[in-house]
Amino acid sequence: MHFGGAVFFTEYSMPAQDLARALEERGFESVWAAEHSHIPASRKTPFPGGGDLPKPYYDGMDPFVALTAAACATTTLKIGTAVCLVQQRDAIQTAKLVASIDQVSGGRFLFGIGGGWNQDEMENHGTVYATRFKRMRESIEAMKEIWTRPKAEYHGEMIRFDPIYAWPKPVQKPYPPILVGGGFPHGARRAIRYGDGWIPVSVLGDVGDLLPQFQAMARDAGRDPASLEITMMGPARDVDKLKRFADLGVRRVVAMLPSDGRDKTLASVDRWAEIMRQVNA
Structure with missing residues (x-):
C-alpha cells in the first residue's frame, strides 16, 4: 500500500518544497494539496465536518502553484490535488494547468477531483450548485x-467549444490518472463512468464493507475493478484496519497533515511513517 500526505498549503504551513522533500526521504509515495478558491462571507451550505470552518480553508494557496514547488524539490514523489474543484474552473485553462504540471514534474501528477460542497463559493464562479456534477463530468x-x-472540440450542455489547438500535452498517456472524490453510491458511479479511481468521502460506516459493492458496480459497467485505484483520504491511524484495506485492494492511504510549522508537521509525518512501516512490513 502506498502512503501520501495531504495539506492545505498556506503562508504559515510548512513550505510545500520542504514537506515534499521530507515525505520523499521517508518513503512516502505522494503529496497532495487541497483547494478552495475563496470562502464567501455567506454560508448556504454547512461545513461537512461540522462546527466552524477551519482557518486553513480560508487561507489555502492555489494547489497547482504549491505542487509545482513540491515537484521541483523532489525526483520521485508524486503530486496530487485533493481535490481540484473543476466544476468552478475554466475547463480549457485547467487542461493546460494539468498538462503543464505533468510536464514540469516529469509525469508525476495525480488529478484528484471533486464536486465540492460550498454553494456560495461555486455561485461566485457562475456555477449552478444543482448541476455541479454534470459540469464536473463535462469538464x-x-x-x-x-x-x-x-x-480538440467539445459540445456539451455546459462546456462547449469549437476546434482548438492547445498544448502542452501531458507526459502520462493518455493523461494523468483522474481520481474522483465522492460518497457511495453516487460518487462511486462517477468514478466508474469517467475516472481512473475513486476517493471515498463522507462514507457512512466502514468503507471496507463497500469495496465489494464498488467492484461489482465496476464489473456491471464493463470496467475492470483492478484498473480503478482506491485512495483513502484521512483514515484513522489503525494499523489493523489499514492492513485490512490493503487486503481489500485499497491502493493508497493519504494522511491529513496540519497546516502548521515544521515541528508539528514533521511530528505528524513521522507518526505516519511508523504506521506505513507497520502496514507494509
Whole structure:
C-alpha cells in the first residue's frame, strides 16, 4: 500500500518544497494539496465536518502553484490535488494547468477531483450548485479531448467549444490518472463512468464493507475493478484496519497533515511513517 500526505498549503504551513522533500526521504509515495478558491462571507451550505470552518480553508494557496514547488524539490514523489474543484474552473485553462504540471514534474501528477460542497463559493464562479456534477463530468470529458487530440472540440450542455489547438500535452498517456472524490453510491458511479479511481468521502460506516459493492458496480459497467485505484483520504491511524484495506485492494492511504510549522508537521509525518512501516512490513 502506498502512503501520501495531504495539506492545505498556506503562508504559515510548512513550505510545500520542504514537506515534499521530507515525505520523499521517508518513503512516502505522494503529496497532495487541497483547494478552495475563496470562502464567501455567506454560508448556504454547512461545513461537512461540522462546527466552524477551519482557518486553513480560508487561507489555502492555489494547489497547482504549491505542487509545482513540491515537484521541483523532489525526483520521485508524486503530486496530487485533493481535490481540484473543476466544476468552478475554466475547463480549457485547467487542461493546460494539468498538462503543464505533468510536464514540469516529469509525469508525476495525480488529478484528484471533486464536486465540492460550498454553494456560495461555486455561485461566485457562475456555477449552478444543482448541476455541479454534470459540469464536473463535462469538464473532464472536454479536458480528455484537449489532452489527447491535436485539434480538440467539445459540445456539451455546459462546456462547449469549437476546434482548438492547445498544448502542452501531458507526459502520462493518455493523461494523468483522474481520481474522483465522492460518497457511495453516487460518487462511486462517477468514478466508474469517467475516472481512473475513486476517493471515498463522507462514507457512512466502514468503507471496507463497500469495496465489494464498488467492484461489482465496476464489473456491471464493463470496467475492470483492478484498473480503478482506491485512495483513502484521512483514515484513522489503525494499523489493523489499514492492513485490512490493503487486503481489500485499497491502493493508497493519504494522511491529513496540519497546516502548521515544521515541528508539528514533521511530528505528524513521522507518526505516519511508523504506521506505513507497520502496514507494509
